[in-house]
Amino acid sequence: MRCFYNFILNGFSNTYIVGPDASGEAIIVDPGELNIKLFKLIEDNDFYIKHILITHDDSPHTEGIRSLLKIYDAKVYSNSGEIHDIKTVRVKAGMELNLSGFKVKVLGVPEPLTNSILFKIQNILFTGDSIGAGRLNKKLTSLERDKLKLYLEKHLLYMDNNTIILPGHGPPSTLKAERMFNPDITDILEYLPAEDEMNRH
Amino acid sequence: MFNFDICKHEGCKSYSATGYDYCLLHINESADVIENYRKTVMKQNLIRNYNIEHLSLANEDLQNKYIIVSNFSNSAFVDIDFSESKILFSLFQFSTFKNCKFNRTIIKYTNFAGSTFEGCDFSESDIVNSNFIGVEAADCNFNDSNLYYTNFTNAALSNVTFVDCNLKKTDFYRSKRDVVNFKYSNYEEAEFERSWE
Numbered sequence: 001m002r003c004f005y006n007f008i009l010n011g012f013s014n015t016y017i018v019g020p021d022a023s024g025e026a027i028i029v030d031p032g033e034l035n036i037k038l039f040k041l042i043e044d045n046d047f048y049i050k051h052i053l054i055t056h057d058d059s060p061h062t063e064g065i066r067s068l069l070k071i072y073d074a075k076v077y078s079n080s081g082e083i084h085d086i087k088t089v090r091v092k093a094g095m096e097l098n099l100s101g102f103k104v105k106v107l108g109v110p111e112p113l114t115n116s117i118l119f120k121i122q123n124i125l126f127t128g129d130s131i132g133a134g135r136l137n138k139k140l141t142s143l144e145r146d147k148l149k150l151y152l153e154k155h156l157l158y159m160d161n162n163t164i165i166l167p168g169h170g171p172p173s174t175l176k177a178e179r180m181f182n183p184d185i186t187d188i189l190e191y192l193p194a195e196d197e198m199n200r201h
Numbered sequence: 202m203f204n205f206d207i208c209k210h211e212g213c214k215s216y217s218a219t220g221y222d223y224c225l226l227h228i229n230e231s232a233d234v235i236e237n238y239r240k241t242v243m244k245q246n247l248i249r250n251y252n253i254e255h256l257s258l259a260n261e262d263l264q265n266k267y268i269i270v271s272n273f274s275n276s277a278f279v280d281i282d283f284s285e286s287k288i289l290f291s292l293f294q295f296s297t298f299k300n301c302k303f304n305r306t307i308i309k310y311t312n313f314a315g316s317t318f319e320g321c322d323f324s325e326s327d328i329v330n331s332n333f334i335g336v337e338a339a340d341c342n343f344n345d346s347n348l349y350y351t352n353f354t355n356a357a358l359s360n361v362t363f364v365d366c367n368l369k370k371t372d373f374y375r376s377k378r379d380v381v382n383f384k385y386s387n388y389e390e391a392e393f394e395r396s397w398e
């Protein structure tokens with residue numbers, strides 16, 4: 001498996017391509033636009049975009065869908081069912097997809113990020129606008145923050161420490177660094193029982 | 202881009218080095234082969250899509266490099282000159298940097314979380330939207346740099362100077378600062394608290 005990164009000027013967002021070691025069908029995550037660099041990345045690696053994963057329906061993450069669909073016969077996956085009048089395959093938290101041989105786990109995020117989902121492929125977690133490096137990628141009210149905390153507690157914090165976080169904006173990270181230093185996450189950990197205690201129940 | 206294959210050594214959680222099934226700690230090659238591999242990678246001007254955790258480098262001239270989408274976490278850098286280099290979207294987490302020069306570098310979207318810096322010079326650099334959360338830095342200098350939206354949350358800074366810097370949206374939340382100099386910098390535009398608290 002190979003994963004490539006492309007910086008998108010529209011909203012200073014990150015677009016990622018996941019493809020096989022050799023040429024073949026590939027996945028694109030959050031195409032904020034289809035620029036020349038991104039197109040070259042796809043073509044130079046002999047990829048054919050077959051699947052477009054959208055973490056949430058917001059222009060910096062979706063503007064490239066239409067252009068991609070003009071070139072590639074691809075399916076779009078989101079949790080809204082429709083983006084820019086384009087019908088998408090509706091996916092929900094807890095689903096596991098098999099896309100051209102790649103196992104993709106769909107994770108959900110609660111209010112206020114209901115329109116946002118996360119995708120996990122192998123050891124990579126595409127977090128969209130939820131978790132960024134060192135901070136949450138969105139300014140939340142304290143109530144919203146508490147809800148997100150509960151979610152993190154339940155779903156994310158028991159993943160492997162070496163899980164690589166590829167957010168919709170800003171630098172990459174690892175779950176280890178976020179667990180240790182991201183204050184939004186360390187605050188939750190203070191209230192969490194130890195892992196072995198969790199396993200006993 | 203990053204390699205997502207885990208080192209095949211039993212129990213190791215590091216990512217394997219580009220081109221190998223093992224990380225540098227567990228690679229079954231002679232010291233000469235590893236040294237040659239290390240030299241070949243570092244000789245390139247464009248270091249792109251490399252994954253080399255547990256790298257140990259000393260006394261190297263890495264000026265004017267373009268390091269992009271690479272992972273050098275858990276590594277040690279001593280007396281390395283990164284001056285005038287561009288480092289983009291890369292991971293240097295849980296690494297140590299001793300007496301390294303980063304003068305006039307452009308560092309964007311790069312994550313140094315959990316690393317230690319001793320006697321490092323970052324002056325006249327553009328260090329934008331990058332991550333220094335949980336770092337320990339002593340006797341370091343970021344003078345005359347642009348640190349827009351760079352994150353020093355939970356960092357321990359001792360004898361570190363940020364003279365004449367752009368600190369707009371630079372995040373120092375929960376950082377420990379012992380003899381830190383913000384002279385001539387717009388530290389009032391930096392963040393020291395979170396608004397929801």
Ligand SMILES: [Zn+2]
Nearest residue numbers: 208213224227
């Ligand atoms: Zn190993």
